[in-house]
Each structure stands twice: as structure tokens, then as C-alpha cells.
Amino acid sequence: MHGNAVPDSYVYVTEEGVTRHYADGSVEALAWEDVVEVRVGGLAPAEGRPDVLIVLLDREGEGCVVPRSATDAGFLARLRYLPDFDLERLSTAVESAGDAYVVVWRSPDPPTQLPDLEYD
Secondary structure: OOOOOOOOEEEEEOOOEEEEEEOOOOEEEEEHHHOOEEEEEEEEEEOOEEEEEEEEEOOOOOEEEEEHHHOOHHHHHHHOOOOOOOHHHHHHHHHOOOOOOEEEEEOOOOOOOOOOOOOO
């Protein structure tokens, strides 16, 4: 039987936030008002080719990982509402992404120190 393969994950973007559902049933979600940092990097396989990951983090270092292949105009438009978010900087980071993560935006005045997260 041939049919469309079930995606390993899918992403919902709303005015309230971003939610990613994984094939194993796990879910990552983050409200836009809680986003304090945006990172780009970490190439991951997507349909046999690498995909860039955009990571949204909250103050506790929890967040939502959004593959570039799951982004759309709505996601990019919503990022523009983050204070002083630079879509050109995001685009440059996505185009030159490698295994290391690069911070492309940080909240202008986070109330607490953000953890320096390590990525494999």
C-alpha cells in the first residue's frame, strides 16, 4: 500500500505561540510572550537532506524546536513582533547554519540570567 508517509513531527503557529508535535506523541510548546531567545543551527535530517533548526527558548531554557522546513510566512511574520527582531539576521544564520547554534535574537531585558545551554 502506497500513501503519504506520516511526518516525524508537525508544527502549529498561532497568535499565542508555537507547538511542535512529534510522532512519538511528545509535544513542545512555547507562548510568544515567554520567548526570550532565538537560536539557529543544528542540522537535522529531513526527508533525506539536512534541515536547519530554529530554537525558541524561555527564561528556564525550555523551548520549542522548529525545523526550517516547517516554517511559513506566518511563523516569520510572528517573529517580527519580538522587540527589534531582525529577519535579515535570521536569514543569514539559516543560510550559513552548521552544527553549532548561533543566537540571532535575545530579549532586550531578560529579568534573569539565561542558562548557557550546550548542544551536541
